[in-house]
Amino acid sequence: MAVVTIAEVANHEGQEIRLRGWLYNLRESGKLLFPQFRDGTGVLQGVVSQKENPEAFQALTGLTQESSVEVTGVVRADARAPGGYELQVTGVAAVQKIPEGDPYPIQLKEHGVDFLLENRHLWIRTPRQAAILRVRDEAIFAAREFMHQQGYVLTDAPVFTPSACEGTTNLFEVDYLDDRKAYLTQSGQLYVEATAAALGKVYCFGPAFRAERSKTRRHLTEFWMLEPEAAYAGMEDMIALAEGLITYMVQSAIARCPQQLAVLGRDVARLETVRPPFPRLSYDDAIELLHRQGNATAWGEDFGGDEETILSSQHDRPVIVHRFPTAIKAFYMQPDPQRPELALGFDILAPEGYGEIVGGGERISSYDLLRERLRQHDLPEEPFRWYLDLRRYGSVPHAGFGLGIERTIAWITGAEHIRETIPFPRTIYRLWP
């Protein structure tokens, strides 16, 4: 008898199959039992009649929520069953029965955030969380697929770094054997600038760590970032790449995860409109727009959450904001030759208040200018010696960006909080489980 996953049962209508999973819920009605089985690919309702199958009825009666079970049964199409199919159970074998005295803690009821996060190792079994994690898998797979198709080579950056990438603030410090210190990376960007000079078009994909005391629904201390970098490229090239990448991730999720998005109650119509080109605003225009909306942000100030929300709520697609004042951007940003007070950098803001999902731009390629900027930002030159070498030996114009995976997935899935979009979130106050 074939072992079948719940995702595949539609292909086995009328056949007797074997299912291996867990008892998600058990509803009963007289001499009928309606067990809900889950196996990681979905939930399937079974039906057992005491009259027709007393052994299976007996085996299932009293079986507790989340007990592991192997069941056999015949797949039937039935409009009364959730999902349209149900399993007419022929046999049930408990793999491990959870004792009644110590029941599974997570009910099919509402729980508080703290309790759920404390039990994250179990919470991920619920259909909603499992759906988000499947969309995450699909979005990441699509992202890597897209980058590969575009000729970008995966060159991962180290997690241990000798010093800060973008300055010395808010790094996690760890003991590095003997008497040295290392820091967990907060960005792979500097390293992909080096590999871009070696391989042309590259990207890295991995975790980034920020020891910032951010406590909002958009922040984690450990998050995943995809960072492309290309030699002989400028800001426009990167905007086009980011538009393509985001579009591909979103459209792949829609195409490959329709059931998951349905479980999540995501309004897919709001994602289907995501196609290039995305609406654009220069920083100058953005300030003007904010003023028209009654927001008093002065030219030269950076945007906060309120400003991002105003700008992104104008459109149903992600919004690109470009050419920020140099003074509020990182030291490595290439100035606009037309207006040196502006940097050739851009952000992409996700719709529906999910915030900034991309930040990037063209990097400074001039050795002298880069040294000057390090001085202006009060950064020591020695830790950047290798980085400066990239400008001494065959320097070329180059550009890149970083895409925050969790924020992107939060937007695609419509998750309330970014912490639902990663299996085991790390936040300022949570290091468990």
Added chain:
RNA sequence: UGGGGCGUGGUCCAAUUGGUAGGACACCGCACUGUUAAUGCGGAUGGUGGAGGUUCGAGUCCUCCCGCCCCAGCCA
């Protein structure tokens, strides 16, 4: 790092503003042959985050501590 808020059975909440700490869910039993977080009836278990203080009396008021949430800042 600022500002605001919340901690009550395993879970989700209530307690007439200082006067006997309760309900629902979960668990167990019974009933019900199409349930959709089933429903109805019954049962057992079990709690005020911690330490002080005020008071005849504190879940409620005060001080400190601990844990967490939200907003801002920082950022992706």
